[in-house]
Amino acid sequence: MSEKNYFSGDRQMNRSRIPAILALIFATCATSVAWAASPYAFPRVAVPADNPMTPAKIALGKQIYFDPRISLSGTVSCDTCHNVAGNGTDNLPLSFGVFGRVDVPRNTPTVFNAAFNTVQFWDGRAKSLEEQAKGPIQNPVEMGMPNGDAVVERLKQIPGYQKEFAQVFGGKDPITFDNVAAAIATFERTLVTPDSPYDQYMKGDKKALNASARAGMKLARSLGCEACHAGPMFDNPGTAMGTGAYQKFPAQPGYAACAKYVQQYHLTGDDGRFNVTHNPADKQLFKVPTWRNVALTAPYFNYGTVGNLPDAVRIMAACQLSTTLTDKDVNEIVAFLNSLTGKFPKETLPRLPETPNTTLLMGVPDLAQAAQKK
Numbered sequence: 001m002s003e004k005n006y007f008s009g010d011r012q013m014n015r016s017r018i019p020a021i022l023a024l025i026f027a028t029c030a031t032s033v034a035w036a037a038s039p040y041a042f043p044r045v046a047v048p049a050d051n052p053m054t055p056a057k058i059a060l061g062k063q064i065y066f067d068p069r070i071s072l073s074g075t076v077s078c079d080t081c082h083n084v085a086g087n088g089t090d091n092l093p094l095s096f097g098v099f100g101r102v103d104v105p106r107n108t109p110t111v112f113n114a115a116f117n118t119v120q121f122w123d124g125r126a127k128s129l130e131e132q133a134k135g136p137i138q139n140p141v142e143m144g145m146p147n148g149d150a151v152v153e154r155l156k157q158i159p160g161y162q163k164e165f166a167q168v169f170g171g172k173d174p175i176t177f178d179n180v181a182a183a184i185a186t187f188e189r190t191l192v193t194p195d196s197p198y199d200q201y202m203k204g205d206k207k208a209l210n211a212s213a214r215a216g217m218k219l220a221r222s223l224g225c226e227a228c229h230a231g232p233m234f235d236n237p238g239t240a241m242g243t244g245a246y247q248k249f250p251a252q253p254g255y256a257a258c259a260k261y262v263q264q265y266h267l268t269g270d271d272g273r274f275n276v277t278h279n280p281a282d283k284q285l286f287k288v289p290t291w292r293n294v295a296l297t298a299p300y301f302n303y304g305t306v307g308n309l310p311d312a313v314r315i316m317a318a319c320q321l322s323t324t325l326t327d328k329d330v331n332e333i334v335a336f337l338n339s340l341t342g343k344f345p346k347e348t349l350p351r352l353p354e355t356p357n358t359t360l361l362m363g364v365p366d367l368a369q370a371a372q373k374k
Helices: 015-027 053-065 129-138 148-155 160-170 177-188 197-202 212-222 256-265 307-320 327-338 366-372
Strands: 246-249 286-287
Touching: 053 177, 129 148, 129 177, 160 366, 177 212, 177 246, 177 307, 197 212, 212 327, 256 366
Parallel strands: none
Antiparallel strands: 246 286
């Protein structure tokens, strides 16, 4: 397709506006290398020196990930919202938290390929998987535990965990909240999805992408999407671990089509990274989300208000680039995004350690009643 098809006409972005709009994008997102400009390989997971991966630690982390007893009610596990039998999300606009609470403030991101995130959460408030793992457990509307000590106290009452933590971490007191997070993060580093059709294409199999996907890749690049959706994960241009790549959303609320979408899909009202830094310049800045497996992780955006990928593509074009795409353009970009769905690891449920002859959850009905009265 010719570039003139994208940047001419009343419905589409005027060519003279491209430099100014791209300058706005690059002010937040650093320049990236074009997707096809250099040899490509799905990256290896970087393992921190202070949390090495071992088979025993992976197995322990998987047990904890699936264990609902690390929530206050004993009913919500990490997997409840980040379902690894599926796409790593729950496909809900907003997740249900402990005691059925529905005031979880943002859409649940996928856990698959989270190991490659340089920061975690929509606002980048966690710099590592280990730090992220502690957040939902202690969040009063997610898993509800009052603090890390409460998690440790509960796990210490489970004989199987006493044995496994001792084997994995050693020491006189191996069950600590830091070790809980380290084990969960270790399991999560196994949740990667390589070998998508795009990966195969970049390795030389030119039949791996159909004509629509190739056209969509070309169009996305010509529009400047890779300014932010860059690198192997299509989420940042190479920022270091602990350093986020952020973008204002919506960046062009004054564009007529974007203004319509803002009202229709409730795209404003979340201050984003400002809630972490309290810097006015960070209002409505969000971590750039990955395009990997994006075809499977609807609904979209921080509020989860957009239920399908074609609409999400239209909104991004309007609200980030002040352009209106044709249906053909949208279909081609969606075809390209579908090519980024990788191969998921096969997961089996772990056997959780029991508490013979007793339960840890006798007080849960009283806690539930108290929660309902709030």
